[in-house]
Amino acid sequence: MNGGSAPRNPGPAASPRGAPGRTLAVTGAGGFIAAAVQRLVGPGMRLRGLFRRDDERAGLWRARGHEVVIGSLSDEAALERLVAGADAVLHLAARRGKDDLTASRSVNVEASVLLARTAAAAGVGRLVYVSTISVYAETVAPDGLITEEVTPTGIERLNAYSRTKYEGECALRELSEAGEAPGLTVVRPTNVYGPGGRAWVLDWVARLRRLPVVPGGNAEIDVIHVDDVARGLLLAASAPSATGETLHFGHETVRLADFARGVAQAAGLRAYALPEPLDLLVRAALEYGHRLVRGSRRSTPLLGRRRFSHERARSVLAFTPQISLERGLRHLAEWFGGGCPDPRTTVLRAAS
Ligand SMILES: NC(=O)c1ccc[n+]([C@@H]2O[C@H](COP(=O)([O-])OP(=O)(O)OC[C@H]3O[C@@H](n4cnc5c(N)ncnc54)[C@H](OP(=O)(O)O)[C@@H]3O)[C@@H](O)[C@H]2O)c1
Numbered sequence: 001m002n003g004g005s006a007p008r009n010p011g012p013a014a015s016p017r018g019a020p021g022r023t024l025a026v027t028g029a030g031g032f033i034a035a036a037v038q039r040l041v042g043p044g045m046r047l048r049g050l051f052r053r054d055d056e057r058a059g060l061w062r063a064r065g066h067e068v069v070i071g072s073l074s075d076e077a078a079l080e081r082l083v084a085g086a087d088a089v090l091h092l093a094a095r096r097g098k099d100d101l102t103a104s105r106s107v108n109v110e111a112s113v114l115l116a117r118t119a120a121a122a123g124v125g126r127l128v129y130v131s132t133i134s135v136y137a138e139t140v141a142p143d144g145l146i147t148e149e150v151t152p153t154g155i156e157r158l159n160a161y162s163r164t165k166y167e168g169e170c171a172l173r174e175l176s177e178a179g180e181a182p183g184l185t186v187v188r189p190t191n192v193y194g195p196g197g198r199a200w201v202l203d204w205v206a207r208l209r210r211l212p213v214v215p216g217g218n219a220e221i222d223v224i225h226v227d228d229v230a231r232g233l234l235l236a237a238s239a240p241s242a243t244g245e246t247l248h249f250g251h252e253t254v255r256l257a258d259f260a261r262g263v264a265q266a267a268g269l270r271a272y273a274l275p276e277p278l279d280l281l282v283r284a285a286l287e288y289g290h291r292l293v294r295g296s297r298r299s300t301p302l303l304g305r306r307r308f309s310h311e312r313a314r315s316v317l318a319f320t321p322q323i324s325l326e327r328g329l330r331h332l333a334e335w336f337g338g339g340c341p342d343p344r345t346t347v348l349r350a351a352s
Pocket residue numbers: 027028029030031032033034050051052053071072073074091092093094095096107111130131132133165188189190191192193198199200
């Protein structure tokens with residue numbers, strides 16, 4: 001659990017490019033965030049990635065000198081190969097579907113527990129579990145600011161994704177405290193965008209191509225660039241001070257309308273927001289309609305105001321995101337303009 005709030009020494013091994021000479025085992029290696037980790041890791045740190053299929057994504061890892069293990073998260077033999085001799089595990093794999101609680105639990109909780117036990121049995125020292133800020137979708141902070149000290153509430157009303165990500169956190173924390181899992185860091189990223197991002201880039205572009213209107217656009221969201229998340233995760237995997245911590249990784253608060261307009265512009269599209277009174281009506285209809293039809297909460301609430309503190313990641317890891325939204329969107333525009341090259345090989349250009 002989190003200790004006091006005094007600043008900690010990140011430790012000599014901690015670096016936003018990983019720790020040379022160490023091996024980091026990565027689940028969900030074919031995904032969006034893992035691609036940025038792979039791109040940004042410094043020379044000397046070995047990566048070993050778990051892929052479900054031996055496709056071109058796995059081939060790219062091999063071509064860059066990293067190891068590849070093929071298998072699913074519930075395949076114990078594959079997990080044993082993944083963690084053998086590793087110093088730390090970065091657990092990114094997750095079932096993102098929101099409607100099937102049993103299926104989500106089997107990946108996000110049960111398979112996560114299997115991974116943690118397998119890693120502990122292999123003597124792995126550190127486990128970074130990447131959770132989500134949407135564990136707070138039903139949580140109301142009295143002053144609107146949610147810190148890591150706030151315990152998420154209303155878990156049984158969350159959608160299958162957010163609920164099982166939180167259940168996964170709890171299960172791993174319990175195991176780790178009992179000495180049956182490696183030293184644990186839970187990271188809750190906010191909304192991660194960047195080239196190749198599905199939820200906050202490609203899905204928005206597809207939606208805006210169909211209807212160039214941002215519904216619920218006046219709601220606020222916290223966004224962070226994928227490269228910043230990757231650097232923070234590499235730090236978390238190597239910083240001894242992060243053990244036992246729960247950390248928010250977020251950066252800028254922005255109106256959903258402004259963010260979506262920025263993404264649309266980057267993709268060469270136009271997007272329109274609704275005037276405030278109509279927008280409020282639409283937000284209420286979407287929020288309550290979702291509850292009625294799906295019986296659960298949206299991952300990103302459209303009503304109420306909440307902000308997320310990023311202070312703890314700064315004090316524990318000395319982690320400060322570097323990529324402003326303006327710069328991140330500029331880079332996104334270059335990516336779209338260049339015909340969307342493989343995000344695993346394109347690097348964010350230095351600030352101009
Ligand atoms: N992106 C965001 O905005 C965001 C925000 C907060 C938290 N997160 C968390 O960050 C993590 C990574 O997110 P992401 O955006 O990189 O997601 P992603 O692109 O969907 O990647 C997830 C990866 O997990 C793999 N996977 C799913 N089920 C698996 C299973 N049963 N066995 C093995 N691998 C499995 C998928 O494999 P395939 O490629 O074969 O499908 C995929 O490569 C997730 O845990 C997510 O909850 C993401």
